[in-house]
Amino acid sequence: MEGVSKRGLVISGLHAGVEGKEEILKGIDLTVEPGRVAALMGPNGSGKSTLAFAMSGHPNYAIESGTVTLDGTSLLELSPDKRARAGLFLSFQYPAAIPGVSVANFIRTARMAVKPDDLPPAKFRAMIYEKLEVLDMDPAFLSRYVNDGFSGGEKKRLEMLQLAILAPKYAVLDETDSGLDVDALQAVGRSIEALRATDDGKDTGFLIITHYPRILRHVPADVVHIMMDGRIVKTGGPDLAERVEREGYDGIREEVVGGVA
Amino acid sequence: MASLSATAPGRVIEIPPGAIEERVLDYDLAIEVPNTIVNVGAGARVTILERLHGTTDHNVVPRTEINAGENAHVSYTVLETFGPGTVVTSQRTSNARTGAHVAWNIALLGGSASDEIVAKQDGAGAECEIAALFFPVARESVQLTTEVQHNVPHTTSQTVVRSIAAGHGRGRYYGNIRIAAHAHGSEASLRDDTLLIGKDAKIDAIPALEIAANDVKAFHGATVGAIDEEHIFYLMSRGIERDAAEKLIALGFFEPAVARFPGEELRAELRALLEEKLVGARR
Numbered sequence: 309m310e311g312v313s314k315r316g317l318v319i320s321g322l323h324a325g326v327e328g329k330e331e332i333l334k335g336i337d338l339t340v341e342p343g344r345v346a347a348l349m350g351p352n353g354s355g356k357s358t359l360a361f362a363m364s365g366h367p368n369y370a371i372e373s374g375t376v377t378l379d380g381t382s383l384l385e386l387s388p389d390k391r392a393r394a395g396l397f398l399s400f401q402y403p404a405a406i407p408g409v410s411v412a413n414f415i416r417t418a419r420m421a422v423k424p425d426d427l428p429p430a431k432f433r434a435m436i437y438e439k440l441e442v443l444d445m446d447p448a449f450l451s452r453y454v455n456d457g458f459s460g461g462e463k464k465r466l467e468m469l470q471l472a473i474l475a476p477k478y479a480v481l482d483e484t485d486s487g488l489d490v491d492a493l494q495a496v497g498r499s500i501e502a503l504r505a506t507d508d509g510k511d512t513g514f515l516i517i518t519h520y521p522r523i524l525r526h527v528p529a530d531v532v533h534i535m536m537d538g539r540i541v542k543t544g545g546p547d548l549a550e551r552v553e554r555e556g557y558d559g560i561r562e563e564v565v566g567g568v569a
Numbered sequence: 570m571a572s573l574s575a576t577a578p579g580r581v582i583e584i585p586p587g588a589i590e591e592r593v594l595d596y597d598l599a600i601e602v603p604n605t606i607v608n609v610g611a612g613a614r615v616t617i618l619e620r621l622h623g624t625t626d627h628n629v630v631p632r633t634e635i636n637a638g639e640n641a642h643v644s645y646t647v648l649e650t651f652g653p654g655t656v657v658t659s660q661r662t663s664n665a666r667t668g669a670h671v672a673w674n675i676a677l678l679g680g681s682a683s684d685e686i687v688a689k690q691d692g693a694g695a696e697c698e699i700a701a702l703f704f705p706v707a708r709e710s711v712q713l714t715t716e717v718q719h720n721v722p723h724t725t726s727q728t729v730v731r732s733i734a735a736g737h738g739r740g741r742y743y744g745n746i747r748i749a750a751h752a753h754g755s756e757a758s759l760r761d762d763t764l765l766i767g768k769d770a771k772i773d774a775i776p777a778l779e780i781a782a783n784d785v786k787a788f789h790g791a792t793v794g795a796i797d798e799e800h801i802f803y804l805m806s807r808g809i810e811r812d813a814a815e816k817l818i819a820l821g822f823f824e825p826a827v828a829r830f831p832g833e834e835l836r837a838e839l840r841a842l843l844e845e846k847l848v849g850a851r852r
């Protein structure tokens with residue numbers, strides 16, 4: 309067994325599902341290394357989002373067995389806020405709208421929770437404005453209510469703004485590219501690149517969950533995992549994503565089913 | 570318990586036609602039971618803030634009467650912060666003449682207050698806006714009644730009510746809209762939303778729309794429920810503790826009503842009072 313102090317976001321033998329229903333994740337082993345980008349690809353319904361929610365501690369998901377550790381800290385016993393303070397960030401596919409809570413208030417509260425020795429207000433403001441610019445977002449965004457009446461693209465940009473400001477150790481991006489036009493996708497790519505160029509973000513490890521390979525053109529993956537029916541069925545380099553583009557998931561499914569049998 | 574009405578002559582505030590004024594009325598129940606008459610001249614604009622506080626063991630009945638002249642603009646705000654155990658039944662009426670605009674902003678934040686607002690739209694083109702919030706905690710019991718009477722054609726009204734109950738807090742809201750038979754072309758909307766924190770909190774909302782005219786627009790919408798766990802999870806996933814997440818959401822819930830109160834300074838004071846009350850409710 310690996311030492312518990314191993315760096316990385318390490319998922320081992322994870323079995324999980326929706327509370328009270330049948331198992332969805334049937335033994336996941338996957339490691340996201342610091343400063344690296346791992347892609348998790350798979351057809352709809354393969355369990356990708358379940359993995360994201362189970363790792364983050366969503367109350368509707370139940371862990372049956374297995375472990376998830378973040379640089380040696382075991383996450384599964386922790387409440388979702390403690391997981392975030394340990395350095396985990398989940399970019400939601402469908403983030404919640406919170407009427408009456410301004411983006412500025414939310415982001416400031418979150419930043420102070422995650423990094424308590426916080427910047428003075430003037431520096432914090434400068435940092436937000438810089439990130440807004442990278443994301444091509446109007447500062448008027450800050451006084452709007454969190455995700456309230458936001459378009460799909462605006463919601464994803466706000467997720468990326470939070471990612472940039474919180475600079476987590478590990479970021480799980482759940483279908484961040486879905487529903488995005490080309491401009492928004494480029495903005496997402498720029499924002500992640502900008503984060504990785506900072507001292508705060510250069511060691512951030514990414515797990516990019518996606519159905520389509522196109523986001524990986526903006527954020528190139530070092531390693532690609534294919535998930536089907538709750539299992540990682542294949543792992544490879546960036547060329548594996550290209551193969552998905554060419555052959556679809558059916559080609560890989562045939563190969564894998566053949567291999568298992 | 571003796572019921573003590575406002576029998577004193579009360580304060581009469583005269584705003585001359587065309588004047589622009591701001592007033593603050595400060596009432597300590599231990600000293601004075603409010604009995605306020607505001608006469609607003611044609612075309613005048615007045616913003617009045619009534620601070621209503623103190624403690625009494627009598628059941629007192631404060632009164633407010635607003636008479637808004639033609640095309641007058643009146644904004645009347647009540648910031649009520651009674652001490653615990655205080656039982657108060659306030660009665661407030663407004664009479665709006667042709668083209669007059671009356672805004673009632675009511676925050677009931679302490680004791681067991683009952684507040685009744687009757688807004689009479691007596692002149693064509695009269696507009697009424699009511700924003701109200703109340704927040705019973707511990708064993709407080711709050712009742713609010715709003716009644717907008719559309720008595721003549723082409724009058725409009727908008728009522729927005731937000732309430733939260735926590736602990737053993739109890740609330741009741743009666744939201745009445747009456748559109749008279751000849752008040753055609755009138756528009757009325759009534760929106761009340763309620764959040765319950767904890768299993769022992771309770772608020773009943775009882776809307777009543779009496780619409781006797783045909784050619785009118787009337788809207789009513791209401792929600793009641795607990796804080797959405799998905800919202801809490803989203804905030805917690807950003808490192809915010811559960812208590813702090815609930816606080817953000819609850820204070821945000823009041824915002825659509827708070828945002829209608831006049832002036833950033835007053836809104837900030839109101840938010841601080843709500844936060845203080847929320848923090849107190851959890852102890």
